[in-house]
Amino acid sequence: MAGPTIDRSLVLHVARLASLSLDEGEADRLAGELATIVEYVAQLGALDTRDVPPTAHVFLDRMPLRADEPRPGLTREQALAQAPSVEGEGFAVPAFVERK
Numbered sequence: 001m002a003g004p005t006i007d008r009s010l011v012l013h014v015a016r017l018a019s020l021s022l023d024e025g026e027a028d029r030l031a032g033e034l035a036t037i038v039e040y041v042a043q044l045g046a047l048d049t050r051d052v053p054p055t056a057h058v059f060l061d062r063m064p065l066r067a068d069e070p071r072p073g074l075t076r077e078q079a080l081a082q083a084p085s086v087e088g089e090g091f092a093v094p095a096f097v098e099r100k
Contacts, residue, residue: 006035019094 011031015022022030076089085092 006038007031019096 008027008031011027011034012022015027080086080089080091083091
């Protein structure tokens with residue numbers, strides 16, 4: 001089963017959808033890296049694992065849980081001090097709705 005072809009144009013298309021700006025070198029590098037990852041995943045998918053027992057199980061009902069107890073958190077000033085961008089009394093975030 002052949003996966004999608006990861007090329008420069010696909011990387012630039014996905015970057016545009018995610019509102020990311022990539023320079024020419026980054027787009028070429030990412031295309032190569034992503035193509036290698038897709039190729040590796042395809043190799044893993046081709047393996048016959050029918051007779052291989054699972055190696056990990058997650059049973060949330062059996063996991064030890066700590067009590068959910070309130071404790072002090074960050075002050076507004078502490079939280080905003082680490083923010084990349086602040087507007088007024090809160091975090092400044094870019095618009096995420098695609099504009100046409």
